[in-house]
Amino acid sequence: MTDFASLLLPDRGQPAHGIQLIQPAQLDDWVATQPERTRVAVTTAQFTGKPGSVVILPGHKPDEWSVVAGSDGSDDPWQLAALAAALPAGHYRFHDDVPAAATLGWLLAHHRFDRYRSTGDPIPQRILLTRRPAEIDAMVSLAAATALVRDLVDTPASDMGPADLAAQVERVAARFQASLTVTQGDDLARGFPMVAAVGRAAVPARAPRMIELLWGDPTHPRIAIVGKGVVFDSGGLNIKPTSGMLMMKKDMGGAAHALALAMLVMEAQLPVRLHLLIPAVENAIAGDAFRPGDVLASRKGLSVEIGNTDAEGRLVLGDALTRAGEDTPELILDFATLTGAARVALGPDLPALFANNDALADALIAAGTATADPVWRMPLWAPYNDMLKSGIADINNAGEGGLAGAVTAALFLQRFVSADIPWAHFDTFAWRPTARPGRPKGGEALGLRAAWRYLFNRFGAPKTNMTGTQSDPT
Template sequence: MTPNIVSAANTETHPIFVVEKSQFDDWLISQPEQWQNWIKSQGFEAEGGRHLLLPNETSQFSSVLYIRSKELSIWSLADLSMKLPKGTYALEAEISPKQATDIAIGWSLGTYVFDRYKESKAEPAQLVLPSGADAALVQRTVKATYLVRDLINIPAADMGPSALEAAASQIAGEFEARQGNIVGSDLITYHYPMVHAVGRAAADPPRVIDITWGNPDAPKVTLVGKGVCFDTGGLDIKPSAGMLMMKKDMGGAATVLGLAHMIMDAALPVRLRVLIPAVENSISGNAYRPGDVLTSRNGKTVEIGNTDAEGRLVLADALTAADDDEPDLLIDMATLTGAARVAVGTEISATFTDDDELFAALAAHAEIEADPVWRLPLWDGYRHLIDSKIADINNAGSSSFGGAITAGLFLKEFVEKSKSWVHFDIMAYNSRSRPGRPIGGEAFALRALYAMISARYSVAP
């Protein structure tokens, strides 16, 4: 079972009475006089999301009143797991199996604490798995989300390219997947020249992590994740404030590893491949330079307009390798541009695809899963912004406008054979605390993508 979810009630289980705001007055009248007096004495106002501890006959805490103003969702009770007294609780409400599953997921995600470097004194409350909940999906989702959050939250000193490879190996080993790692100068031999160029200045050598799993005859689903474990900006160095969050620049890699874990754990009938170009964009005497021209894996030449636009370079080589397999579905995820944050903010996944049917399915599942995505255009009219006078393409746009779009158009140059491709430009980090989503690393679009892939390749999610 997942953290803080138990399969059965015990003698000390405290009920959580979920009362719809508009029905609160009727509910209150039907309750024992002791509770009526207690609720009135506390000056409790029945507003959505509020809760109140209720006493028993001996004035000891016994139950919880929770007010909802709309349909219960994954985040409705997520903060209660850390707000209620330590103990075991059971939901008293008529809910659907989907709601039961979501509430259990949200409850567990609300108990997440990153305690690798500082002991946590938190004592989260336990919830009895609500009736009808899919226990396997709850466990699968929570484990993958915790994995993604942990990988992003670990500082670069402990989560460089070699440590990211080790983390991927643990996941691959859990499901007996095959993994190959191409490291250092071997990247030149095996035709990942831009991955090598971006990462060669770092003490921890660059590498490509390549995981395969599943029946070779099944539909091919390939996940590519940007694994820039730290980004100084290279010779176009970032200001100090710009580097503070750069441990999260491998958030795309972390997210595809979480998604891969869910797919393999569910044994979905797909041929899964995961490609992660893992590098640290550092500075030394052999760092790649502004104005250099790199030859990519697919033979296109790339003029370096800015060494801080490194993510699209390493992704380009990985996307070319993925595209050579002609997958049925190719997904890449990256903390790629600040422009995407300007466009959609920090809490929505900017999404790019030319496949209308794919995005329609993705958007539908994103709404159901409360895991928001927003489509931005791969507008060919902006392609001229990444033209180069001396190479096939420039890695940095000639204008500051439309930066997320031109980054997507750059990646599009390296996807030719895949039947369907979607690119995510994600924050991978919660910049504010919300129920179930503490400040720190976050698995953007994970639940939406899993639901979409599950529905696309199997009968039940």
């Protein structure tokens, strides 16, 4: 794991290269005030002031050079990712203060998933000095949580089975003295029948399980965070084509988001009673795999006809959401790489947000906007419940006709949530198909910052930083 804490340090006047951000509209006026050697350097580099453009300015001595970088004037974190990636190793400080959120990209520009590379890919360490030390811990935590999502999603299913996912949660639980319960075998079949059914075709070493972490003062408001942990999805007997199966190691991306969010909650010591639930399964193919046309029991007592074995994520989430609601939390958030339909509608960058509470939805959207982590609300359109009707059971797991797939999947989940519990569902991609500065191709946290900002805004944090004041979460 990248040591992000070593990359963002308090500015105590240490020697460092200065960085000045210039917007295109400011460039001509700024250049006019500079000495000749600066004007020559800017002209020679064809510096435009556009985001991503950089020019090194010579100083009086060889080690006194400084940096001018283009900017659009926003606090978009990824501008600094592009800048950091363009600089050599060393210590840096900005001439003018930059928002704390902007440092996230700087930190993540140093993260790589290199577990399987035979040769190292050393990253120059660009250490940023900040005059806002109170914000360091929050930004380092957020970078680490984002990196955790990426690393878990990027890990191949051969090394990220249900037991491996449980081990990851166990490590986090031990770090924060949280309690951990893992339900397997006959207990799983009795208590979480849909989780057991989806995962029963996997080999014994990859048997399904329900992972539950509990942390915090029982007198504090209870919140539940649920993540879909399908470690690999073959599609089951409704087998996916090769193109559809190629990235299915990422089908536990919801679990990765949920674990990372839980880690942020515990690290900030939010005054909540946290309940993390991850149903961990492999949707495999074998003689005892669940079949199209089967009728499954559920923890809630609803019978579910299987219209498609490739709609397995909503099954395991149904049991997990039922369990989450049994202790009457004030809030349930779930994350899942649930439907291709959400990606067709919104593309890779925008998680589809569904919520049974308008105030909750509005607050999550606002939090996403504030953190440059946007989400887009989609409707729990009640008339589409008719698409989930079954002729022989209480509900079918696959919407009839193939239309509104993200909506019908969310409506299925809603059947397992009490109407009086505020609930939000993130249908997230958890993947970046093309590389951008600070955001390599592969696993990605989408919706994590939005959810974290919402929780921080709502519940606050008693933990103080080195100045004794409350930290901004982003």
